[in-house]
Amino acid sequence: MSSQLSIVSVETLLVDVPTIRAHKLSVATMNHQTLVLVRITASDGIVSWGEGTTIGGLAYGEESPQSIKVNVDTYVAPLLVGEDPRAVARLMAQVNQRIQGNRFAKCAVETALYDGQAKRLGVPLSELFGGRVRESIPVAWTLASGDTRRDIAEAERMLELRRHNVFKLKIGLRSVKDDVAHVAAIKRALGDMASVRIDANQAWSVTEALEGLRMLADAGIDMAEQPIAAHDKLGLRRLTQANILPVMADEALHGPRDAFEVASTQAADIFAVKINQSGGLRGAAQVAGIAQAAGIALYGGTMLEGAVGTLASAQVFSTFHDLAWGTELFGPLLLTEEILVEPLPYRDFSLQLPTRPGLGIEIDEAKLARLCRDR
Ligand SMILES: O=C(O)C[C@H]1C=CC(=O)O1
Ligand SMILES: [Mn+2]
Numbered sequence: 001m002s003s004q005l006s007i008v009s010v011e012t013l014l015v016d017v018p019t020i021r022a023h024k025l026s027v028a029t030m031n032h033q034t035l036v037l038v039r040i041t042a043s044d045g046i047v048s049w050g051e052g053t054t055i056g057g058l059a060y061g062e063e064s065p066q067s068i069k070v071n072v073d074t075y076v077a078p079l080l081v082g083e084d085p086r087a088v089a090r091l092m093a094q095v096n097q098r099i100q101g102n103r104f105a106k107c108a109v110e111t112a113l114y115d116g117q118a119k120r121l122g123v124p125l126s127e128l129f130g131g132r133v134r135e136s137i138p139v140a141w142t143l144a145s146g147d148t149r150r151d152i153a154e155a156e157r158m159l160e161l162r163r164h165n166v167f168k169l170k171i172g173l174r175s176v177k178d179d180v181a182h183v184a185a186i187k188r189a190l191g192d193m194a195s196v197r198i199d200a201n202q203a204w205s206v207t208e209a210l211e212g213l214r215m216l217a218d219a220g221i222d223m224a225e226q227p228i229a230a231h232d233k234l235g236l237r238r239l240t241q242a243n244i245l246p247v248m249a250d251e252a253l254h255g256p257r258d259a260f261e262v263a264s265t266q267a268a269d270i271f272a273v274k275i276n277q278s279g280g281l282r283g284a285a286q287v288a289g290i291a292q293a294a295g296i297a298l299y300g301g302t303m304l305e306g307a308v309g310t311l312a313s314a315q316v317f318s319t320f321h322d323l324a325w326g327t328e329l330f331g332p333l334l335l336t337e338e339i340l341v342e343p344l345p346y347r348d349f350s351l352q353l354p355t356r357p358g359l360g361i362e363i364d365e366a367k368l369a370r371l372c373r374d375r
Contacts, residue, residue: 006043007085010077010109012069013037014373017306017335024146026172026203028056033335034065035306037368038072038108040116042085048116049363051309052108052276053331060201060251060303061277063104071105080109086120088113092280103255103279104303110280111312111359119358125315126353129285132318136350137300138326140166140197141333146173148182152189159193163333165349166195166326168225172203176212184219199225202251206235213244223325225272226250237267248272248299248325255279256286263294270325272301275313284313288320300327307332307340310351311359318353327351339368 015035023030038050052068054061063071079095092110099106118125126132141164143151151169158164169186171179179200187196198221204212209227216224223246228235230251240247249268253259255278262268271291278284291298300317302310310331317327329351332344341362345352354360 004043005084005086006082007080008041008043010072010080011039012072013039013368014065014069015306015339015368015371016373017337017371019334020336021145023142023144023304023334024173025056025060025144025170026201028059030056030304033304033306035308035339036065036068036104036108037308038112040080040085040112042116044120046085046116046119048112048119049308049359050108050111050113050115051305051312052104053303053305053309054104054276055304061104063102068102068105068108071102072109075099076105076109085113085116088117092282103283104276107276107278107280110282111275111308114281115312115358122357124353124355124360125312125358126318129281129316129319132353133321134318134323136348136352137314137317137323137329138166138349139330139346139351140164140168140326140328141330142168142170142328143186144170148185152186155186155190155194159190162348163346164330165193166197168197168199168328170201171198172200176204176208176215180212180215180219183216183221187220195222197221197223197225199250200227202226202229204228206232206238209239210242210244213239213242217245221245223248223270226252233262233265233267236262237265240266240268246270250274250301253277253287255283256290259287259290263290263296266294268296270297270299272299273317274301274303275309275316276303276305277301281312281316284316285319292322297324298322299325300329302328302331304331304334306335307344307361308359308363310344311354311361314351314353315359337367337371339364339371
């Protein structure tokens, strides 16, 4: 590349933000989220952002907020500082060659590099992934207070506000029977106004799942996400082939290789595509490509990231030709603090995509400095 340009710094920030209510998953109860942000500054003055956020410390994935930070600081940043920030693919190929695993750390860094390069080119990040096929994307809400009546009231409020009409219910902490009763009560209350789905986050055995799926189908539930252990791809195939409810793979997918294995054995009907679980934006696009080639439907997943990871996801998901099951990019709405100058536009059951260059968001740096750990 012609003119001289280099990466001046790669910084990581841990930002603790309380959630609006307790968010109960089978693997963790979240009362706050720790955002892991990466800020890259280049010699042309362009400042860019990425995010590598996970859920519940080490309860959900094998990277913690602290490990993501220390591994970016110690191992990834030295590979980037002084290099040309325009060479995103080459830099990420080097990072992948030198560093095993660490998908979340890689996602954060790759996002920041793409944000910077898209800003430099003056285009939305989605242009670097082939361009958008939609300007807004549907966003589901997760009901996970643990209380049936409270969940119904929350869903009714979301419908009234026209913010969400698709609800994912987190289950797996109670018996299958009790969980199904909870889900069925919510579906009865909402009727045809909403699509109701469940996510058991690996809590069930295959036997429990077969029984659970039958009861959920009878209750009018539309889909079941990762009912059984992530590693049990044969079990997932059994559930899918049983043809009771559409089955979505989430934790089973750690990037393109898993996607290929699940797709080639027809072990899921739907893929939850997540940028962090896929090791970055390029990995997520590859997961989606494998799904589409195999006739598997797409859903845009979240690790409950804040605005940076949410917009990075939205930019990539906006390029998927078919996004039959919508997305769940509601992460920033679960948090009590806004880190953007202007909040993200959620309306008409969708997130409207920004048209500004890069991720298309402006970080409130003063606010971030106040929220940042060890400031
Ligand atoms: O899908 C997951 O397993 C993780 C996440 C997404 C929404 C939510 O509430 O938790
Ligand atoms: Mn899930």
